[in-house]
Amino acid sequence: DTGVSQDPRHKITKRxxxxxxxxxxxxxHNRLYWxxxxxxxxxxxxxxxxxxxxxxxxxxxxxxxxxxxxxGSFSTLEIQRTxxxxxxxxxxxxxxxxxxxxxxYFGPGTRLTVL
Amino acid sequence: QQQVKQSPQxxxxxxxxxxxxxxxxxxxxxxxxxxxQQFPGKGPALLxxxxxxxxxxxxxxxxxxxxxxxxxxxxxxxxxxxxxSATYFCAGMDSSYKLIFGSGTRLLVRP
Numbered sequence: 001d002t003g004v005s006q007d008p009r010h011k012i013t014k015r016x017x018x019x020x021x022x023x024x025x026x027x028x029h030n031r032l033y034w035x036x037x038x039x040x041x042x043x044x045x046x047x048x049x050x051x052x053x054x055x056x057x058x059x060x061x062x063x064x065x066x067x068x069x070x071x072g073s074f075s076t077l078e079i080q081r082t083x084x085x086x087x088x089x090x091x092x093x094x095x096x097x098x099x100x101x102x103x104x105y106f107g108p109g110t111r112l113t114v115l
Numbered sequence: 116q117q118q119v120k121q122s123p124q125x126x127x128x129x130x131x132x133x134x135x136x137x138x139x140x141x142x143x144x145x146x147x148x149x150x151x152q153q154f155p156g157k158g159p160a161l162l163x164x165x166x167x168x169x170x171x172x173x174x175x176x177x178x179x180x181x182x183x184x185x186x187x188x189x190x191x192x193x194x195x196x197x198x199x200s201a202t203y204f205c206a207g208m209d210s211s212y213k214l215i216f217g218s219g220t221r222l223l224v225r226p
Contacts, residue, residue: 042204042216106158
């Protein structure tokens, strides 16, 4: 399969624990995005990378959230000291900017439940 | 303000009918407007997209109509099928390439 993959698909954790999610983009895509989606809402932007450089973060991303993309390939999103409000679907998307086009392809998401 | 407003929140259409979902945006810097389809438990999948220099784009049963002066765009699904039942999101892309999504429309197509 050549689509965006995310691991794990589901994560249940207790409040205060740290969690880490992984995203593998489509091969050769130079951009990688993280979004958060809560029930009944559209995805909200968290951060994005062009190759290994993190170019923008949303104000939603508190200091408990951090993301990395070592070597410009896969990316990880870590949430420290999880809170119940962090329960959501975390979506990863990747794109290959060519000319005016920057079509983002989404992965299946990681559903986080914080108890 | 980068908000994208989407309506209706939910829509029920009979098989073979036309489904229409509307979106309005505020940020005139948006230069790319995709529509995504999302099934339960899955990530959003790109359906169709348009740039503001075009007033209409059609791909199969799906058509985007775009009104730049009104800052509005809509998705029309012709000959709606039960398999089209899903949540649809409109979005605008800003100059930093992040997507700003609407709140979604849950479509149910009855057989």
